[in-house]
Amino acid sequence: MVYTQHFCAKCASEQIRRNGHSGGRAKYQCKACGHQGYFQPAAVEKARQYAQVDQLLLERNSLRSIARATGVARNTIAKRVKKSGGFGPAPAAPSPEKGPTEAVGGLGAR
Known part of the structure; x- marks a missing residue:
């Protein structure tokens, strides 16, 4: 069994007890100073x-x-998309048009 020791944020005491929950998260109270x-x-x-948002953006889901x-x-x-410059794959740069190749030194297309 893993035991995690919590300390009070105000007085650094170890005298912590559970004191209910709110929003699905447990609240704690320090018995030394009363901080909750x-x-x-x-x-x-x-x-x-935000990691989940980034993953869903990569999957191209809508913002809503x-x-x-x-x-x-x-x-x-929307701010995360704008700040990152978009999450889609970068468009490929257009390749220069290829013209007829010249044979150099007798080697080339036949």
């Missing part, structure tokens, strides 16, 4: 959501469907 909070940082959850699936606002998704 979450111990899984929101940045971790946001990073997971991505917003419904991930819970991230459409404007935020």
Whole structure:
């Protein structure tokens, strides 16, 4: 069994107890100072959501469907697309037109 020790963000005490939940995440309370909070940082959850948004953009889903699936606002998704320069494959550069090849040194097309 893996045990993770939590510490209070204010006083660094180990006297932490669970104190309910909100939004599917457990809340904790420090018995030493009374501070309440979450111990899984929101940045971790946001990073997971944005990774999922990036994957869905690569799969060419619409912004609205991505917003419904991930819970991230459409404007935020649009800003990510704009900042990254788009998520589709880069268009191929047009190749220069090839003209007739000249035979050099007696070698060439017959």
